[in-house]
Amino acid sequence: MAPRVVLTGGPAAYPFRDFLTRASVDFEYRDDEGPEGVAVCTLDDGTCLTSPTLEELARHLGLYAQPSRDVYDFAIVGAGPAGLAAAVYAASEGLTTAVLEREAPGGQAGTSAKIENYLGFPEGISGAELAARARDQALKFGAEILLLRRVERGLPEDGSFRCFLADGSELRARSVLCATGVEWRRLDVEGVDRLLYAGVYYGAAASEAPGVRDKDVFILGGGNSAGQAAMHFAGWARSVTILVRGDALAATMSEYLCERIEEATNVSVRTHAELVRVDGDDWLRTITLRDTRTGEEEVLPAHALFICIGGEPRTQWATELGLAIDEWGYLITGRQALVAKPGHWPLDRDPYPLETLLPGLFAAGDVRHGSTKRVAAAVGEGAMAVSLVHRFLEGTG
Numbered sequence: 001m002a003p004r005v006v007l008t009g010g011p012a013a014y015p016f017r018d019f020l021t022r023a024s025v026d027f028e029y030r031d032d033e034g035p036e037g038v039a040v041c042t043l044d045d046g047t048c049l050t051s052p053t054l055e056e057l058a059r060h061l062g063l064y065a066q067p068s069r070d071v072y073d074f075a076i077v078g079a080g081p082a083g084l085a086a087a088v089y090a091a092s093e094g095l096t097t098a099v100l101e102r103e104a105p106g107g108q109a110g111t112s113a114k115i116e117n118y119l120g121f122p123e124g125i126s127g128a129e130l131a132a133r134a135r136d137q138a139l140k141f142g143a144e145i146l147l148l149r150r151v152e153r154g155l156p157e158d159g160s161f162r163c164f165l166a167d168g169s170e171l172r173a174r175s176v177l178c179a180t181g182v183e184w185r186r187l188d189v190e191g192v193d194r195l196l197y198a199g200v201y202y203g204a205a206a207s208e209a210p211g212v213r214d215k216d217v218f219i220l221g222g223g224n225s226a227g228q229a230a231m232h233f234a235g236w237a238r239s240v241t242i243l244v245r246g247d248a249l250a251a252t253m254s255e256y257l258c259e260r261i262e263e264a265t266n267v268s269v270r271t272h273a274e275l276v277r278v279d280g281d282d283w284l285r286t287i288t289l290r291d292t293r294t295g296e297e298e299v300l301p302a303h304a305l306f307i308c309i310g311g312e313p314r315t316q317w318a319t320e321l322g323l324a325i326d327e328w329g330y331l332i333t334g335r336q337a338l339v340a341k342p343g344h345w346p347l348d349r350d351p352y353p354l355e356t357l358l359p360g361l362f363a364a365g366d367v368r369h370g371s372t373k374r375v376a377a378a379v380g381e382g383a384m385a386v387s388l389v390h391r392f393l394e395g396t397g
């Protein structure tokens with residue numbers, strides 16, 4: 001069957017490859033065709049879009065839904081595992097539910113090539129497939145999933161919340177769940193910004209696997225996401241080298257991944273390695289490493305570098321609303337919030353466990369202070385948030 005989209009355009013096409021991969025849209029990427037540096041998307045109905053925005057492409061593919069109502073019972077910000085789980089439970093329990101997602105469904109989990117420790121999938125499942133299944137399940141129950149909608153801030157007003165979106169529109173809801181997770185921590189190393197998408201990527205960038213066939217690939221980071229990325233690219237690349245500053249992987253990576261890495265013949269771990277520079281003309285050619293013990297530098301040829309160095313929450317808006325956050329920006333909920341910021345809670349009852357200091361605004365998943373950074377934990381919190389939202393809406397608390 002013909003793919004729904006044929007893409008050309010080298011680095012300029014990367015955001016489209018990434019979006020289509022994560023949105024589970026069948027596409028073909030032809031890196032040797034089309035004008036240099038210009039993203040061109042040719043759809044299966046013959047439509048040809050030159051340098052479109054992601055929103056334009058999504059509209060043509062029927063992935064850019066419009067909200068159907070003025071006010072929802074429940075708005076969920078973020079369609080990662082926590083947000084999608086909340087959407088499934090909320091919609092199936094009769095709440096009018098809208099999910100606002102700035103990119104594609106799946107969140108961090110959606111970028112994972114293979115999740116092997118989520119209950120019920122003994123053979124593992126790709127993050128994109130897990131996200132697609134969750135999305136379909138939420139849609140089946142009537143949730144509305146609004147992709148490519150970044151929520152910039154929210155304001156309580158007259159018993160509901162106004163969510164202001166980056167496109168200038170707004171959406172109202174009687175209760176809100178913040179399930180915005182974390183974003184990749186940025187790396188301040190010479191050359192990284194210039195070569196972004198031209199051989200240098202944040203995250204596992206599963207869409208790039210075919211492009212690294214028989215090439216030398218580097219993964220920066222020692223966590224599980226780095227390990228998964230290494231094993232994924234090992235199926236395509238000639239060599240995969242994991243770069244860590246410490247003296248071993250074991251302290252930061254799950255045992256099952258450490259074992260896989262040890263067994264893989266084309267994956268190696270380089271310890272005491274600090275990345276100091278990446279170089280290339282229009283594509284990554286070399287990386288420079290410094291040995292953290294000796295200070296010696298070495299230049300190595302490289303075709304791709306995937307930076308998997310963990311994430312941080314982006315919650316500046318929460319400060320403006322007077323919510324309690326910890327020193328890293330994670331949202332503090334429940335009674336802990338009362339302790340962290342005394343005198344800010346306006347009701348007689350205590351906040352519910354996932355409720356922030358603003359009654360009716362909840363947080364779940366990785367964005368929440370003290371959360372376990374796992375798919376199952378995010379899904380669990382998403383589900384739990386819905387039962388608390390019912391209590392809030394019923395006013396029984």
Ligand SMILES: Cc1cc2nc3c(=O)[nH]c(=O)nc-3n(C[C@H](O)[C@H](O)[C@H](O)COP(=O)(O)OP(=O)(O)OC[C@H]3O[C@@H](n4cnc5c(N)ncnc54)[C@H](O)[C@@H]3O)c2cc1C
Pocket residue numbers: 077078079080081082083100101102103104105106107108109110111112113114115116117118149150151152179180181182183203204224225226228364365366367372373374375376378
């Ligand atoms: C590569 C990788 C592999 C992993 N593998 C595993 C694994 O094997 N097993 C496991 O248990 N865990 C794994 N994890 C961790 C797991 O994916 C996370 O714990 C989980 O995704 C957290 O879910 P979440 O819904 O809280 O947040 P996220 O997954 O971070 O989702 C947040 C969503 O919110 C959206 N968003 C953010 N801000 C806004 C905004 N302002 N407006 C609208 N939308 C917004 C984001 O685009 C994103 O889609 C992995 C993580 C990574 C990065």
